[in-house]
Amino acid sequence: xxxxxxxxxxxxxxxxxxxxxxxxxxxxxxxxxxxxxxxxxxxxxxxxxxxxxxxxxxxxxxxxxxxxxxxxxxxxxxxxxxxxxxxxxxxxxxxxxxxxxxxxxxxxxxxxxxxxxxxxxxxxxxxxxxxxxxxxxxxxxxxxxxxxxxxxxxxxxxxxxxxxxxxxxxxxxxxxxxxxxxxxxxxxxxxxxxxxxxxxxxxxxxxxxxxxxxxxxxxxxxxxxxxxxxxxxxxxxxxxxxxxxxxxxxxxxxxxxxxxxxxxxxxxxxxxxxxxxxxxxxxxxxxxxxxxxxxxxxxxxxxxxxxxxxxxxxxxxxxxxxxxxxxxxxxxxxxxxxxxxxxxxxxxxxxxxxxxxxxxxxxxxxxxxxxxxxxxxxxxx
Amino acid sequence: xxxxxxxxxxxxxxxxxxxxxxxxxxxxxxxxxxxxxxxxxxxxxxxxxxxxxxxxxxxxxxxxxxxxxxxxxxxxxxxxxxxxxxxxxxxxxxxxxxxxxxxxxxxxxxxxxxxxxxxxxxxxxxxxxxxxxxxxxxxxxxxxxxxxxxxxxxxxxxxxxxxxxxxxxxxxxxxxxxxxxxxxxxxxxxxxxxxxxxxxxxxxxxxxxxxxxxxxxxxxxxxxxxxxxxxxxxxxxxxxxxxxxxxxxxxxxxxxxxxxxxxxxxxxxxxxxxxxxxxxxxxxxxxxxxxxxxxxxxxxxxxxxxxxxxxxxxxxxxxxxxxxxxxxxxxxxxxxxxxxxxxxxxxxxxxxxxxxxxxxxxxxxxxxxxxxxxxxxxxxxxxxxxxxxxxxxxxxxxxxxxxxxxxxxxxxxxxxxxxxxxxxxxxxxxxxxxxxxxxxx
Numbered sequence: 001x002x003x004x005x006x007x008x009x010x011x012x013x014x015x016x017x018x019x020x021x022x023x024x025x026x027x028x029x030x031x032x033x034x035x036x037x038x039x040x041x042x043x044x045x046x047x048x049x050x051x052x053x054x055x056x057x058x059x060x061x062x063x064x065x066x067x068x069x070x071x072x073x074x075x076x077x078x079x080x081x082x083x084x085x086x087x088x089x090x091x092x093x094x095x096x097x098x099x100x101x102x103x104x105x106x107x108x109x110x111x112x113x114x115x116x117x118x119x120x121x122x123x124x125x126x127x128x129x130x131x132x133x134x135x136x137x138x139x140x141x142x143x144x145x146x147x148x149x150x151x152x153x154x155x156x157x158x159x160x161x162x163x164x165x166x167x168x169x170x171x172x173x174x175x176x177x178x179x180x181x182x183x184x185x186x187x188x189x190x191x192x193x194x195x196x197x198x199x200x201x202x203x204x205x206x207x208x209x210x211x212x213x214x215x216x217x218x219x220x221x222x223x224x225x226x227x228x229x230x231x232x233x234x235x236x237x238x239x240x241x242x243x244x245x246x247x248x249x250x251x252x253x254x255x256x257x258x259x260x261x262x263x264x265x266x267x268x269x270x271x272x273x274x275x276x277x278x279x280x281x282x283x284x285x286x287x288x289x290x291x292x293x294x295x296x297x298x299x300x301x302x303x304x305x306x307x308x309x310x311x312x313x314x315x316x317x318x319x320x321x322x323x324x325x326x327x328x329x330x331x332x333x334x335x336x337x338x339x340x341x342x343x344x345x346x347x348x349x350x351x352x353x354x355x356x357x358x359x360x361x362x363x364x365x366x367x368x369x370x371x372x373x374x375x376x377x378x379x380x381x
Numbered sequence: 382x383x384x385x386x387x388x389x390x391x392x393x394x395x396x397x398x399x400x401x402x403x404x405x406x407x408x409x410x411x412x413x414x415x416x417x418x419x420x421x422x423x424x425x426x427x428x429x430x431x432x433x434x435x436x437x438x439x440x441x442x443x444x445x446x447x448x449x450x451x452x453x454x455x456x457x458x459x460x461x462x463x464x465x466x467x468x469x470x471x472x473x474x475x476x477x478x479x480x481x482x483x484x485x486x487x488x489x490x491x492x493x494x495x496x497x498x499x500x501x502x503x504x505x506x507x508x509x510x511x512x513x514x515x516x517x518x519x520x521x522x523x524x525x526x527x528x529x530x531x532x533x534x535x536x537x538x539x540x541x542x543x544x545x546x547x548x549x550x551x552x553x554x555x556x557x558x559x560x561x562x563x564x565x566x567x568x569x570x571x572x573x574x575x576x577x578x579x580x581x582x583x584x585x586x587x588x589x590x591x592x593x594x595x596x597x598x599x600x601x602x603x604x605x606x607x608x609x610x611x612x613x614x615x616x617x618x619x620x621x622x623x624x625x626x627x628x629x630x631x632x633x634x635x636x637x638x639x640x641x642x643x644x645x646x647x648x649x650x651x652x653x654x655x656x657x658x659x660x661x662x663x664x665x666x667x668x669x670x671x672x673x674x675x676x677x678x679x680x681x682x683x684x685x686x687x688x689x690x691x692x693x694x695x696x697x698x699x700x701x702x703x704x705x706x707x708x709x710x711x712x713x714x715x716x717x718x719x720x721x722x723x724x725x726x727x728x729x730x731x732x733x734x735x736x737x738x739x740x741x742x743x744x745x746x747x748x749x750x751x752x753x754x755x756x757x758x759x760x761x762x763x764x765x766x767x768x769x770x771x772x773x774x775x776x777x778x779x780x781x782x783x784x785x786x787x788x789x790x791x792x793x794x795x796x797x798x799x800x801x802x803x804x805x806x807x808x809x810x811x812x813x814x815x816x817x818x819x820x821x822x
Contacts, residue, residue: 273406284410291415292485294454295544298776298799300733312405322511336545339508339515343485344412346510350480361406368409 273360282355287369290351291344295336296373303374305337311345311367317353319345325368341371417801419456420543421483422449423509425467426460427490427502434492434500437525441492441502441532447576448536448550452777453802454543458484470503476512484509488539500525504535506542515542529578530821537820549772550575553818554779555593555602556793558582559811563787566811570604572619575772575817577807583617592637595818597644603627605636614638614649616664627662628669637681641688641708648672648682648691659693661708672710683727683735684708685752692716692726692735692752703737705752716754725768728752730819731775734798738767738780747780749798760800764789770817779806781813 275283296302308326311319322342324330330338348354356365424446429438449455465478470491479487490504503520507513519538521531530551537548558571570583570590584590588608595602602617614627614635627647628635638649647662651669657678662669673679677697684691685708692705698715701722706713717723721741728735732752739746739759745766748759765783772779776798783791791813793806806812 275408275410280408280410284412285414287410287412288414289416291412292418292420293415294417294419297417298454298797299545300731308409333545336543339511341412343508343510344415350510364405366405366407368407369412370409371412371415373415 273365275357275360279355279357283367284369286351286355287344287348290347291340291371293337293340293371293373295340296333299333299336302333305333306370306372307334307337307341308368308370309338309341309345311354311369312364313354313356313361313367314364315356315361317356319349319354320364322346337371337373341369344371345369419450419454420485421458422446422455422486422488423458423463423479423482423484424449424488425463427492427504428467428470430470430491430493433494437494437500437528438492441528441535442490444529444532444576445488445490445504445536445539448533449540451576451804452540453797453804454540455486458482470505474507476507476509479507479509486515486539486543490535494525498525499523500528500531502528502531502535504539506539529574533574546776547774547820549774549777549817549820551821552773553595553599553821554793554806554815555583555595555604555818556781556808556815557590557593557813558808559791559813560586563789570602570617571808571812572602573808580809581619583619583622592814594639594816596640597642597819599818599821601640601644603638603640603647605638612636614647628667639683641684642686643688648684650678650680650682659691661710670710672706673713679704681725685728686730686732690728690752692728694724694726696722703735703754716750716752717757718754719757727769727771729771729775730773734775736769736771736778738769747778747796749778758800760796760798761794761803765791766794768814770815772817773819779815779817781815783813 296305299305307324307330310323310325312321314320322345324338327334354367424442426442427438429435446457450457462482463479464482465475467474467489470489474487474489476487485508487507487509488504489507490502493501495501499522501520501522503518505518506515508515519535521534523531533548533551536550540546540548540550552575553572554575555570555572558569559566560569561567567586568589568591569586570593571580572583573580583602584606588606590607591605591612593602593604600618600620602619604615604617605612606615607613609626611632612634615624616627617624627638627649634652636650636652638647640647645664647664648659649662650657651660656676657680658671658673658675659679659682660669660671672682672691673693673695675695675697677695678701679693679695679697682691682693689708690705691708692703693713694701695704695713696702697704701724702715703717703723703726704713704715716735717737719739719741721739723737723739725738726735727737729749734749735752736747736749739748744762745764746759747761747766747769748757750757760778761780761782763782764785766780767783769778769780771777772795777795778798779793779795781791782794783789790811793808793812793815794803795806796803806815
């Protein structure tokens with residue numbers, strides 16, 4: 001207790017002594033100088049005018065800016081150098097960027113465009129309620145997604161329940177209430193209640209054996225009739241001897257019919273046997289392996305030198321003849337291309353022939369082969 | 382009985398008609414893929430019809446075969462594989478014998494010498510697969526000294542008939558022959574046949590020479606020489622040896638000359654002070670016209686085959702790129718657009734492509750592009766591949782390749798336009814900066 005009193009007294013004494021000697025200025029000097037900001041009070045209308053007005057440029061500074069010198073050369077035709085620099089390539093490809101890989105991100109990923117919703121997507125279209133009435137949807141002719149929804153015909157009004165809001169007629173004056181009251185329905189035990197519907201179940205004896213469907217079919221087929229009923233015989237024609245005079249007519253009729261059939265045969269195109277995809281691929285591959293297009297690929301625009309040739313092939317797959325189809329009379333580089341195609345066919349023939357499916361072309365076949373020399377080029381790119 | 386006969390006759394007529402009307406089914410099939418491989422070619426030794434032609438008949442056959450095989454488009458069926466001999470020039474070959482050895486093309490020929498010493502070479506070309514001649518037989522006549530040229534002519538004709546393109550075997554190459562160590566290389570102007578034969582030196586080693594170019598007439602050569610101290614352009618006629626300096630101006634340096642297609646003008650780079658621009662010089666008046674006026678270095682101009690445009694290299698845009706401008710000067714349009722720098726552009730004789738040197742990622746390439754800069758295709762890659770020149774038919778490029786290291790040296794190579802068949806051209810010394818002449822007339 002005395003100690004605290006002593007400390008307190010000493011501190012107060014020291015404070016009094018310090019106050020008498022120099023005050024408390026040392027304490028205030030350690031604080032930073034306060035900032036002084038001039039504040040001008042303006043009215044709201046004046047503030048609006050100041051904030052909306054264009055900034056006033058210091059005219060004196062503009063006057064001090066030197067005007068660019070306009071050389072006499074720019075007034076006349078541009079020099080060769082400037083003309084070259086105005087080409088698109090020079091502008092697009094700066095010297096520093098010449099060796100750099102082109103940045104194509106700007107081409108591949110355009111800036112975020114503004115999204116303009118023309119029509120809701122299909123997913124956003126709400127499914128109609130089950131009880132919604134069906135109505136005719138107008139055809140949008142291939143522009144369904146872009147068609148605004150408002151183009152759809154508005155649904156017709158739903159059938160509202162018919163409630164007669166008019167007051168019922170008063171009962172007649174002599175009407176009396178039924179004295180016999182109907183019994184009340186209660187949940188008491190023994191009361192008759194309607195049974196809940198249950199799923200039909202097979203009889204117990206039917207579920208003792210599970211028969212797979214396949215086996216069931218066998219059993220079913222076992223009950224099928226073993227022999228089909230013989231169709232009824234056609235009635236036998238009566239042979240009536242033709243008179244001698246009529247025989248000539250028949251002969252003429254037969255001749256006429258035959259002639260007609262012959263003409264019809266000549267005018268009707270023959271039944272065309274065809275090759276399957278794999279069969280065509282095999283033939284194309286056999287010929288392709290012998291096709292040397294080295295004399296074509298070095299030509300300028302060699303992709304143009306496509307030739308079609310006709311190859312008559314025997315039933316055994318041997319080449320009987322080769323002739324140009326397109327162009328019919330090849331010349332120049334087309335002649336080179338035709339010769340290469342012809343050699344490919346002839347070499348394929350020498351190596352074993354054209355692999356025709358056995359027995360498919362008893363009269364041989366005419367193959368029209370189309371040779372397209374387009375192929376890749378090699379390089380260090 | 383008559384009725385039966387009538388009916389039978391009618392049936393026969395019907396069957397006959399049906400048989401006559403029967404057509405084979407027509408089925409169309411696309412053939413794709415194919416191979417790119419040399420055509421097997423048999424050139425049995427030409428028949429010596431006279432005793433004086435015996436030695437030359439074998440040499441001529443060899444040169445023809447060498448010419449054709451060097452293109453990469455043909456493969457020799459060696460003589461040891463032949464099972465048939467050609468003993469009569471006018472007899473039909475037994476094609477089955479050549480078919481067995483897988484020959485697809487067969488060349489037969491005969492050589493004779495007349496009483497006047499003139500040499501006669503005749504040949505026939507056959508398609509073995511089709512067992513048909515390709516064109517008619519051809520006969521050339523000349524002096525015995527010109528037997529190589531006659532062989533080249535035969536090879537040109539065969540090449541043309543099989544590929545559809547004009548041949549280039551009867552042509553010459555002018556180049557810089559280099560000898561000595563790398564730091565003291567001595568350079569001479571030299572000319573030879575396209576296959577390295579008939580080498581001639583046109584200058585001595587007293588002055589450095591650069592960039593020789595043939596005139597369209599294949600007899601005049603223009604090149605750059607340092608014999609005056611500064612690079613200057615000189616004209617040289619290889620027949621007469623007459624030589625002249627193109628411009629009297631000895632203060633400005635001139636480099637990279639090239640003839641116009643009609644041979645009346647020369648375009649070149651002239652270094653005027655610190656600026657290098659392209660000038661055109663009329664060979665008759667020796668008057669020069671400035672075609673470019675840029676702050677960059679414009680150099681290595683080359684005319685289009687029709688003489689209407691010039692392609693050149695310039696660094697006006699920063700890096701060295703290729704530009705095309707009208708032959709009279711004017712606005713130049715940059716055509717190279719890939720990464721790297723481009724130089725030494727040369728317009729194809731066909732007019733459809735431009736060959737160039739490209740430097741990218743420390744590697745040199747010889748490449749080609751269309752005249753609008755599209756479809757750039759690099760054909761080679763090496764430490765240094767430079768200075769392409771076109772064969773007369775625009776099918777093959779020749780250039781020089783320098784190997785790395787202290788002992789590195791240049792050699793001339795050729796490559797097909799498609800990038801195939803890269804071959805070294807034999808020269809007796811190191812060789813650089815080739816220029817291919819047109820077909821010698």
